[in-house]
Amino acid sequence: MIKIKIEKPFKLEDTITCGQIFRFFKMEDGSFDIILKDRVINVYEKNNYLYVSSNNEDDLKSVVMNYFDLDNDYSKINEYLLKQDKKLDDAINFSKGLMMIKQDPFETIMEYIISANNSVPSIASALNNIALKYGKKVMFNNKEYYLFPQYKDLKDVKESDLRECKVGFRDKYLKNIIDKLNNNELDLDSFYSMDTKEALDKLMENIGIGPKVASCILLFAYQKYDVFPVDTWVKKVMKTKYKIEGEKNIRSFASITYGKYSGIAIQYLFNYGRNSNWLMKKFVIE
Secondary structure, eight states: EEEEESSSSOOHHHHHHHTTTOEEEEOOOOOOOOOOOOEEEEEEEEEEEEEEEEEEOOHHHHHHHTTTTTTSSSHHHHHHHHHGGGGGGGHHHTTTTTOOOOOHHHHHHHHHHHHHOOOHHHHHHHHHHHHHHHSSSEEEETTTEEEEOOOGGGGGGOOOHHHTTGGGGGGHHHHHHHHHHTSSOOTHHHHHHOHHHHHHHHHTTTTTOHHHHHHHHHHHHHHTTTTOOOOHHHHHHHHHHOOOOOOHHHHHHHHHHHGGGGHHHHHHHHHHHHSSHHHHHHHHHH
């Protein structure tokens, strides 16, 4: 086990449970088991320290610091956002300590294709089914876990095989991405160097990837913070707090108002809308 001093505001549970990732498990002692690309970690927070153990402790501190983006100074980002929009104050204060998790690109593409018109439990179940069938088994704390496979591990998979993993109508969308990657028609690393518009356009050339899914992929896997994925919770918050409706209008507002940190603003708004009592009170009053 390693101990990491938390130098900046950080809310572990909010970060893990705010809709960024799907393959985690809350333990009876309040800690979390999280399945990363190449390992499983157990993490808990106590007295401004993170305590982390893993089945693979190679470079564990740097892996965890990078995964939770702990070197980033969010206070400066929050100052910028508040300067742009004073109405964001409640959401920022409620979400202070929420960090942007840096995820594996292939798994992120797969999970957000699966997420379209789907519930969180169903998304998590489908991802775990794929990992169970095609991923590497690891033992950690006397429990079996399965790492998510990479696209090369799925080279020979059929649409029907994916359908058996309960991905539904998205089987052909996933198969298309897997085939393109294995045929070198798509390069995961290329998105890091693309500007956001180019990256969005390139992703949306693929069936099953629209503006929201593409934006989520770029936000969570490639740290392109100028995207603004719009979901049901964000629509509710934007309608109630800003009197703005329609995805096009919401994205335009976000681009003009939040600019380079739109993606972080949306996480604050999403977390605030879903987990605070503010939105519920508004609907009750209305």
